[in-house]
Amino acid sequence: MDSLLFAHQLRNRFGEVVSQPNQFRDEVTLIVSDPERIADVCAAAKKEFGFDYLKDISSVDNYGSDPRWTVVYHIYGYGHRCHLRLKTDVSEAKSELPTVAGVWRGADWHEREVYDMMGIRFRGHPDLRRILMWEGYPYFPLRKDFPLAGKSTDVPEVAFSNPAPLEGGPFVTTPGVGHAAAREPRAKVFEEKKA
């Protein structure tokens, strides 16, 4: 058995909800067209196809295009040692999809991190709080429209934050959907400050 076979089986099981498997450098990716079905697909992947380990959940901010969010699930089966990647797109207006914490308990903290950094909510999550930033922090700092330097905040007796002095430094990638080479920090031209 290999990942591709499992991917085809998942597609047969769910039909049009699951895309044709996309294989790249021996890694197999499935796109789940309806984010509302992600928990069903995950449950089937675990119970019927032996993907008993959720390696990671990550999120992508496709700033400037719609749908804005992509949530990525990396799953693995200890029995058959196959990897699989599931992707699903979520619109910014919705920013919500069902939790998979009921399928893999490890999803609890992964989903909290996605919520903390990107502000995507997971419906039915047992304990959807921030995990890295403190309670009361008003922003989602891994969004592309959030400045790397940060913003001023203050939660008395808990924590404060101030923008870091970047001083025009070449640290910040331009957010957007253009070519990465044109958006990366070293592509920018900084004018020397005349003393």
Add this chain to the structure above:
Amino acid sequence: MQESTEIAYNSRVESDVVATRLDAALSWFRKNSLWPMPMGLACCAIELMATGASRFDIARFGAEVMRFSPRQCDVMIVSGTVTYKMATAVRRIYDQMCEPKWVIAMGACASTGGMYRSYSVLQGVDRVIPVDVYVAGCPTRPEALLDALIKLQSKIQKDAVLAKLKKAG
């Protein structure tokens, strides 16, 4: 004139008597028994542990008694990245230390935020607590931390202890 000679110089007690000012003696006591508060927050803390271990042996400078209670400490060694989430806790622990107290900012992160020019990291621990000695390094070598300790000792030696006590009433 036998007696005056007796007071000025007595070969029997020569090596047992040190003439000094009380101020200098008090500072000397203080600087040679600094109990550090190991505020280990990141990789610099590993170097801090190395400094405390046998090879570098911070005991040679009288600062080997690491205490994890701020109430027993004299010098807080902030070793590592201070995040905004931790900044309030660092300040609180500093406030719980008894006077006199000093702070060493160990490494680039504790001194300036280091390479973390980002939303989550305090840009230098001196933004929440007063720092006496800054140490460069990423992470700081144990020799550099020992040098910082020696610098702090010479700073403490210059301290006018009695004058301060008098001022405080």
